[in-house]
Amino acid sequence: MYSLQNNLGLPSLPLARMLTSILPFLAVATPAALLAGDVSNTATVSVGGGAIDANTADNTATDEDVLLATIIAVDDSAFDINGNTGQAGVLNVFGGDTIDGNPAAANTTVVSLAPGSALPTGITFDPVTGDVGVAPGTGSGDYSFDYQICQIDAPTNCEIATVTIEVVAPDSTLSGTVFRDQDGDRDLDDGDTRLGGWIVELFDGDTLIGSIVTDENGFYEFTGLSGGVDYTIKFRDPETGVVYEQIENVRLDVASSLPDQNLPIDPSGIVYDSVARTAVPGAVLTLVDRSGNPLPDDCYIDASQSNQTTGASGAYRFDIVPGAAAACPLGESEYAIRVTPPAGFSFTSSILPPQPGPFDPTGLGSPVTIGNSANIPIESDPEYFISFRLQNGDPDIIFNHLPLDPFLSRDGLIVTKTSTRRSASVGDLVPYEITVRNEETFRRADVDVIDVLPAGMTYVLGSARVNGVAAEPELANGNRELVWTDQVIPAGSSVTYELVLLVGAGVTEGQLVNTGVAENGFDGSEISNRGTATIQVVPSTVFDCAELIGQVFEDYDGDGYQDEGEPGVPSIRLATVNGELITTDEYGRYHITCAAVPDARIGSNYVLRLDERTLPQGYSVTHDNPRSIRLTRGKMSELNFGIAEADVITLQIDARAFATDGSLNPDVLARMQALASDGDPRSLVVRANYTIAPGDTPEQVEARLRMISTQLQTIFDTQWDGPDPVIQVNATSATAAETGELGQ
Template structure:
């Protein structure tokens, strides 16, 4: 430089100084991929240098220049974090480090973190029941509609999405969907078979309930969703198929995944459409034998009827073998209360038949005849009969010695009208005689009249006898008949009625015994019924209103002439076997009242005749009445 007052004067000086220049370098790290959903790296300063030495939080500052979504660089820790839920692949952050000592000494770089692929898929199947026929029951022909949703729950797109449906009945047997699964839509607009991250695709399917399903009690449905992940740039590894079995969408059951969608059909109790039968292959059995019974209950409804009780009532003196009870061929335990056998809680499948069997032994104390087994189906809740009763009969044939009662007898000529077939060689004890005695006996004592020639009371052949059950018997050439096992009397005996067909007697013969006749039969004991008949004199009394008058009390009475005639008639015929026939004459057009009045007046005459006959009659008296209409 110049110095002094004069410009030509110069002054010079020299000096030197050594300056050290600093260095800084930001070097990208190579971090391992995040195998979980997101993650945090180690320090991003690990490879950075300051003045050829490690850069640390003590000698440098960190400033974030730019970062991808979800990527965070914590400048206080030098750690990089990737938040969960971001796609698989590379995610970057750009930063700057500067020397604390020389703030202008800086360098920048880009760090890259890699999210590994975590592909995922989730299927859910829900259902709704449709009562197609509107009958209010869950039965054959109704429909179950299914909605299937498939969600991409992973961090990669999916392609080749396919569904495989499995439909089973509750017995584990396979069923087939009626329709579907059919693609409906995807909420982000992807076509069928593709899903973006978080996208949900919806599918539909349906099943029309068939007999197999309804009778198993329900259906179990699940779907297998399969797909292939799509790896973008920087995603490590090789894609592998993924799959998921559907859940039913109901997490309140405690199972939040892979829970099959189950629909259980509700059974119904109704009397409609039920048919009951009871059979046995043995119509005729013997005491001590075993009788097999078969019960069938047919449900013609399109729905299951359950639960019901099948109640069988055995005949008296039959004993059940409880170990013989079966239901559809399988041995089951039954309730036994005396003669009552119960199959409890039986399920009647739709359009099907349930068969129950039981054996019963015939005890020795059972009576011969028809024995009926009765069965009904009940509602166990109310005790109401749903169907029945149905019956099965078995017949126990009588044993002649112990059960039957035979009837024998004869139709004979009752000459003396006493109702007994007398021995021709001796008078019957208790027979009717005229009690006439004659003198000339020993010591001048009275003696009976000398015996007359014996009268043989022979049998009458070809006479027909009829029992109340329609059995017709005809006497043989000796007038004899027999009815083997005529009846099976009750333990205390039973009445047996036999009537003689008077039209088959020889001409002019009339019964001298009661007709019909009743006898008490006892099991194992023979009985005898005889009928007497004889040719008797018929005395006819023709009557009309002129033969009657009115007494002091206004009641009808016999006129004195009629009463006198009756007394004289009885005195003349008292020793003979006669038939008195009362004939009441009415006009041709007489109505029922007139006929009834005539019968009432004939009863007055009959009563008067019997009064006189009891005084003088020596034989059995028979009175007949008839109505005679005038000829027009």
């Protein structure tokens, strides 16, 4: 391209036009025009003493001669272009370019990539419009390419310029606030507490790229971040180091600001003193499966939640990652909180016991609030759980505050058991009263009060009362126990339990012991003494006793059986082996109610004796006396006594009736034998009176009485056909010889 440089500061003009304009002033012969073709022309023109150098051009002549225009192409550049979002029309290559002094345009020039130049990746160039752009996602850096602008009617008349574009990936920011969500609504409200001094960590994958501390208002901000990255934010308690939840997949665009990445610190709960209602630091908490095995670190969003120790706030937090390990499956599984309390405390609380678990939050709104707020509960019976049934997708559980009792052990409760009855029979109702007393200055909660029934006794439905108010117990252990669950025994007070039991038909006589005891409702351990009440089961007049009836009759024929016409004898006294005396009525009858309670399997013998001193004068019993009978439980038996007026034979015997060896003389024996063989069998009373001689010793008297009795008994047993006689042997000091004397 030819150009003319003037030293006057004038605009440059195309050479042909310049020459034409000055020809009238120059006495130089030149062609009428500068032709394109194979003609090389060089002209030097002086203007105002300066030299103008016309560029030499080798042009090939065509069928048509064309004037060559003066083209000026100016380099173009653009800076700070956002490569993430890209930008169309960053610049136009026609800007600043001219042709013959006029702005170059698409209708006056032809624009294209310069020969040998390539368009960089991510850079767009429209040769029709001259627009240059940057595609979205273009990496940061400096991009350049050359373009040429050519004369339309002289395509080889071109000028080359360079386009330079600076592409950047601007920094992004991320910010938010850490606060304690007092009402559990997940929003930062006026009533929520902003937490200063908390550690906020920013991760790109597993790489920690930044850690800052929240200011006094709980605010944090990360700057200078790269766009197009998914970040994870973790929030760590500065005292305990435990991570309290995290925000995942935080996506930042290039040159973007992502505010309000707030974290409501919802501690799963606070460990606190059940009496003072203050936070308890130093408690170690972990989660265990239903077999009591601690969960591995992989089950938590951060290993710091495993075996975490509470700080001054008493707060704890668990976040399970379902499926992260076999111990934390995606499907529903049962977990429990295990607390190792610090010195001087015990878990679980017997002042504020847990709710029966496990708690299942499935289907509930998120988060699930167990307590009323994030603060330590002040109500008398706050709810909380220590076991849960969780699965993937379940909502968070918050405000589950755990109380610890401020003592390692507790005094036992005192149980007493009483009954207003001391004995009972089958079918009787027996009232009982259990008193559970707490002598400590702290209440005892979650107490199971149990009445252990003795075998054969059953509970009368609807009879139970607790402090006078109807309260039915539960039947347990094969209906052998009555249980009042979840009882609260106030401090320094007692609770009374009343019930009525029925003595069943299968109960035998003896002692029945009813027992009362208190147990810990959480683990079933006994927390009291065993109070007992004993009653004696006595025979029932309806079901167990054997009745005995009979009659004392006048046995005319002496056969021992009451025949027709043999009347009863009144006012005869009978005696039992227990010393009970019975007198026959006007008809000679007697009745012994509940004479005995025989053995239920084989019955029992019963002995009854007729008091012969009450017989009419001259009468004797016509059979054995006493008599025995086999009694059967619950049955009535009959035992009669026959008496008859007897023949009385009195024998007077003295020392002369005895031989020197102590035996009876033969003639005395013969006379005794004659008595036994005498006549018609009848009732007989044989009275033998031994007259004591002055020289007899007591031993001699006793031996002689025994000899007389033995001989008479032997004689009448072997020779007498009638009823067994009544043999009476007595010693007397009388000297008068009576009828039948056997001393001579």
